[in-house]
Amino acid sequence: MLETEKIFLEEKARIIRKHIISMLGEAGSGHPGGSLSAADIVAALFFHHMNIDPARPHWEHRDRFILSKGHAAPVLYAALAEAGFFDTKELKYLRKTGHMLQGHPDMKSTPGVEISTGSLGQGLAVGNGMALAAKLDGRDYRVFVLMGDGEIQEGMIWEAAMAAAHYKLDNLVGILDYNGLQIDGPITQVMNPEPIVDKWKAFGWHVIVIDGHDFEEIISALEQADRIEGKPTLILAKTIKGKGVSFMENQVDWHGKAPSKEEMELALKELSQGEVLERWETLK
Amino acid sequence: MGNPEIKMKATRDAYGEKLAELGEKYEDIVVLDADLAKSTKTILFGKKFPKRFFDMGIAEQNMVGTAAGLALSGKIPFASTFAVFATGRVYDQLRMSVCYPKVNVKIAATHSGLTVGEDGASHQALEDIALARALPNMTVVVPCDAVETEKVVEFAVEYVGPMYIRLGRSKVPVILDPGYKFRLGKGVVLREGKDVSIIATGIMVAKSLEAAEVLAQKGIDAEVINMSSIKPLDKELILESASKTGGVVTVEEHSIIGGLGSAVCEVLSENLPVPVERVGVKDVFGESGSAEELLEKYGLSINDIAAAAERIILRRQK
Ligand SMILES: Cc1ncc(C[n+]2csc(CCOP(=O)(O)OP(=O)(O)O)c2C)c(N)n1
Ligand SMILES: [Mg+2]
Numbered sequence: 176m177l178e179t180e181k182i183f184l185e186e187k188a189r190i191i192r193k194h195i196i197s198m199l200g201e202a203g204s205g206h207p208g209g210s211l212s213a214a215d216i217v218a219a220l221f222f223h224h225m226n227i228d229p230a231r232p233h234w235e236h237r238d239r240f241i242l243s244k245g246h247a248a249p250v251l252y253a254a255l256a257e258a259g260f261f262d263t264k265e266l267k268y269l270r271k272t273g274h275m276l277q278g279h280p281d282m283k284s285t286p287g288v289e290i291s292t293g294s295l296g297q298g299l300a301v302g303n304g305m306a307l308a309a310k311l312d313g314r315d316y317r318v319f320v321l322m323g324d325g326e327i328q329e330g331m332i333w334e335a336a337m338a339a340a341h342y343k344l345d346n347l348v349g350i351l352d353y354n355g356l357q358i359d360g361p362i363t364q365v366m367n368p369e370p371i372v373d374k375w376k377a378f379g380w381h382v383i384v385i386d387g388h389d390f391e392e393i394i395s396a397l398e399q400a401d402r403i404e405g406k407p408t409l410i411l412a413k414t415i416k417g418k419g420v421s422f423m424e425n426q427v428d429w430h431g432k433a434p435s436k437e438e439m440e441l442a443l444k445e446l447s448q449g450e451v452l453e454r455w456e457t458l459k
Numbered sequence: 460m461g462n463p464e465i466k467m468k469a470t471r472d473a474y475g476e477k478l479a480e481l482g483e484k485y486e487d488i489v490v491l492d493a494d495l496a497k498s499t500k501t502i503l504f505g506k507k508f509p510k511r512f513f514d515m516g517i518a519e520q521n522m523v524g525t526a527a528g529l530a531l532s533g534k535i536p537f538a539s540t541f542a543v544f545a546t547g548r549v550y551d552q553l554r555m556s557v558c559y560p561k562v563n564v565k566i567a568a569t570h571s572g573l574t575v576g577e578d579g580a581s582h583q584a585l586e587d588i589a590l591a592r593a594l595p596n597m598t599v600v601v602p603c604d605a606v607e608t609e610k611v612v613e614f615a616v617e618y619v620g621p622m623y624i625r626l627g628r629s630k631v632p633v634i635l636d637p638g639y640k641f642r643l644g645k646g647v648v649l650r651e652g653k654d655v656s657i658i659a660t661g662i663m664v665a666k667s668l669e670a671a672e673v674l675a676q677k678g679i680d681a682e683v684i685n686m687s688s689i690k691p692l693d694k695e696l697i698l699e700s701a702s703k704t705g706g707v708v709t710v711e712e713h714s715i716i717g718g719l720g721s722a723v724c725e726v727l728s729e730n731l732p733v734p735v736e737r738v739g740v741k742d743v744f745g746e747s748g749s750a751e752e753l754l755e756k757y758g759l760s761i762n763d764i765a766a767a768a769e770r771i772i773l774r775r776q777k
Contacts, residue, residue, distance in 0.1 A: 204577040245581065270577040272748030272756060278579035293581025294543065295517050325494060328516035358494045359502075359514050365494055366516025 176394050179458060180223065184390045186455040187257065188218040192419045193446045194253035194266055200439030202270040205278065208429045210250040212354040212387070212414040213321060219393040220319055221254040229259035232286040238316050239289050239305050243298020244323035244352065245279040246431070251288070252276050260287035296329025298322065299349060303339050306347040306407075317401070318347045325357030328366050333378065339407040340379025348400045349380070349409040352387065354416035356427050375409045387412025420445060466605075467630040470662075471569040473605035474626050475500020477612040478537060478567075482508045485616055491526050491538040493519045498628075499539040499569045519544045523552040523564070530563040535616060538564060542571035542584035542625060546591055557621045558594040565615045566591075567624045572712035573740065573757055574629040574662065579747035585740045589717020591623040592690050598643065599690040601625040601711075601719075603664035604633045607687055610641035618643065627712075629750045631662045635685075644691035648700070652682035655768045656700040659710035660686045660719045663738070663759065667710050670764035681768055689719055694726050701727060706734045706771035710764055712754075715739035734774040736767035 191214045199205040217240075221227070225238040242251045249269065256263040261275070268274035275284040279293025290301045302320040309316050326332065339347055351371070359365045368374070375382050381403045385392040393412070400408035416430070417423030420442040434442055482488050482504050489511045496502040496514060505512035515522040519540055526536040539545070545568035546553070557564045568587065575583045591599045598620060602608040608626065615622050634649070649664070650671050659667040664685045671681040682700055686693065701707050707727065709720040720737030727733055740757050754760055 202577065270579070270747040272746065272752045274747075276747075277581075278577050278747040279581040281580065291581065293579070294548065325517050328494075328518045330518060330520060357517065358498075359492075359496050362516075365514050366518065368516075 176391055181390050182454045182458050184218050184223055185451045187222045188214045189446060189451050190257060191218055191250060191253040193443060194256070194263070195249040196420065196434060196439055196442045196446065198249050198252065198266045198269045199433040200436065201267055202433060204270060204433050205249060206246040206431045207420070207423055207434065208356065208416040208426070209244060209247040209323060209352065209354065211418045211420060211423065212416045213247050213250050213352045214419065215388045215390065216321065216350055216352065216393060216412055217250050217254045219390060219397065221258050223394060224397045225319070226316070227258070229287070232260060236314060236316055239302070239318045241289055241298040241302050241318070241320045242280055242292055243320050244295065244326050245292030248276070248278065248280050251280060252285070255285070255287040261285070295323065295326040296331040299332055299335035299339070302347055303335055303342070303344060306339070306344040307342060309346050316346070319350060320347070321350045321352060323357070324351055324353045324355065324362050324368065324371070325365070327351065327368050327371070336375065336378040336380065343405050344407045345404050347407040348397070349407065351409060351411045352414055353411050354414045356416045356425070356430065358427070358430050360427055372411060379406055381406050381408045382411060383408065384411045385413065387414035388418060466633040468605040468633055469628060469630045470602055470605060470608040470626040471498070471500050471628060473608035474567055474569070474612055474624070475503040477609045479503040479507050481612065481616055482511065485535060487533060487535045488616065489513065489529055489534045489536050491515055491522050491536060493517055493522050493540040493544065495540050498541070499567070501537070501539045519548045520552050523549040523566070524556050526564045527556040527562045536564055537567050539567045539569060541582060542568035542587045543582055546584065546587040546623070550590060554594055558596045561596045561620055563619050563621070565622045565624065567626060569626040570628045571625045572627060572661070573745050573753040573759065574627055574712065574750035576629065576750040576753065577747050580744040583745040585714045585745060586717065587625065588689060588711070588713050588719065589721070592717065592722065596621055597690065598622040599625070600643070601661040601687055601689060603661055603685050603687055604631060604635055606633055606635040606637060606639055607641060610639060611687070614641055614643065625661065627662055632665045634665050634668065641687065644688050644693055646684045646686040646688065646693040646696045648682060648696070649685050650681070650683040652680040652704065654680045654704055655771045656682045656684065656704045656707045657710060657764065657768060658684045658686050658697065658700070658707060658719065658723055660689060661712055663710040663712055666759070666761050667764055669761045670768065673761060673765045674768055679768060679772060686719060689722060692722050692726065697723055697726050698731055701731055701733050706775050708736045708738060708764065708767045708771060710738040712759060713739055714742060716742055734771050736770055738764050738767050
């Protein structure tokens with residue numbers, strides 16, 4: 176991966192994070208922690224790896240992205256708007272009556288949303304269906320499913336994990352946003368899902384462990400997954416919940432609480448300075 | 460609610476507080492949650508009685524199955540999560556492990572209805588009463604305010620058998636006085652009237668009382684009934700009131716399919732066919748927005764209730 180590509184993605188992720196904060200501050204409710212932790216993964220998918228065409232959200236050959244952890248809708252909306260699926264002006268109306276950006280992704284109202292989510296645990300199975308259809312139709316699109324580390328406590332995740340391996344869905348990639356926190360506390364204290372890597376391996380998946388905030392590692396894992404044959408890949412991305420906003424980082428209380436006006440200003444200020452921006456400025 | 464005299468409290472808050480209080484008296488109470496303890500307020504019990512509190516993680520089906528096992532071993536389990544998950548996600552577990560064997564599990568489901576607000580359709584249970592009501596052996600109760608919630612929780616501890624208690628997220632007016640007695644299978648006339656019967660449940664009871672005031676100004680004398688016990692249903696009271704007024708409006712923060720409206724129609728059509736208007740969500744999913752805006756948009760405002768009552772008067776005159 177070229178240095179310029181990396182700087183480009185870092186900048187995209189920074190803008191996505193700013194959108195997330197502004198949207199949630201404006202909405203007055205929603206989920207910052209898990210949106211921010213996934214920003215780099217989502218930026219890498221939408222602005223580097225996935226084969227998509229925002230002008231044709233239903234293009235048959237597009238790669239599919241499923242936000243199984245639907246509460247992180249702001250990260251998806253920010254990426255979709257930045258990519259051009261719809262006007263960034265819409266972001267202002269997140270969670271408002273009569274507007275298209277629902278609290279959790281709604282495929283009927285929002286272009287680029289592949290499936291409505293918000294009830295945890297259901298996205299991987301839908302991804303399996305899309306991956307199976309690609310095989311049936313001889314199409315080479317790929318399916319990416321982003322899951323939460325609390326979300327994988329749902330039994331249905333493991334039913335889907337078993338099925339994906341059984342049907343050798345090598346066109347399917349699961350990405351685990353491994354930020355260590357859910358609502359009631361650290362995942363290991365609420366309902367320990369460890370050892371997570373061993374579990375996915377035992378279910379027949381190829382597993383890659385990465386730093387979910389390092390673009391070189393994210394991109395190289397996605398490319399490695401492209402090459403794996405005969406089994407699905409799980410990318411376990413170690414992340415920081417609330418990443419990018421110092422007072423939100425690793426704070427369980429920032430799972431589902433919107434920033435106040437002052438907190439929003441503070442967060443936006445933090446996201447409007449620093450190395451990423453400087454590198455981007457020199458590139459321009 | 461413009462009136463500052465009226466106390467506002469969410470039914471989920473009343474539930475959490477009461478449960479924590481009853482935990483002292485009843486050592487067999489155990490509480491289960493699915494990573495929503497701070498929202499359902501079971502955290503209050505959990506903090507006080509950590510040994511008798513089980514956070515099951517994001518795994519509702521396992522939570523309900525475990526609750527059944529605890530109940531079969533002499534415990535009194537209360538299992539809580541949002542109403543969408545507490546019915547839809549665990550339906551077969553409720554059917555097979557709780558209702559069919561008639562096991563003593565209490566499902567206390569919070570965040571029901573449109574007043575979930577900003578989280579949107581995915582989180583707004585508008586069919587949970589219908590689902591719960593269809594299960595044999597299931598008891599379904601929808602408290603109208605914080606006072607009734609406390610009484611229902613007290614009742615639930617003593618009652619033996621499956622029970623679904625439907626609670627809400629938003630603060631709602633406290634309309635009953637502390638001496639109120641909850642009786643399963645009994646509705647309560649909160650306002651007597653002779654022109655039309657308004658039968659309401661849950662948070663729509665307060666709105667119905669306000670609608671009755673609006674109607675009174677128009678010379679219409681409405682009776683308002685709090686029908687918190689949806690199953691078993693107070694057939695006698697429904698028939699008594701309907702035979703007096705000759706027309707019924709049902710009001711619920713739920714789909715018009717399968718909930719209170721359907722239940723009342725079942726009783727009336729078999730015994731005393733009179734005109735009925737069902738105020739509820741018209742077979743659609745909700746959306747994101749503020750609680751009050753959504754109630755307005757989906758036809759659950761005070762004016763909608765009053766308008767339905769006026770339609771009854773017109774229909775009866777024909
Ligand atoms: C089936 C279901 N149960 C419960 C919830 C409520 N809920 C929303 S987010 C969340 C915690 C998610 O934790 P995790 O998967 O780790 O997400 P992240 O940390 O990435 O935000 C819960 C319990 C839900 N949306 N769906
Ligand atoms: Mg997490």
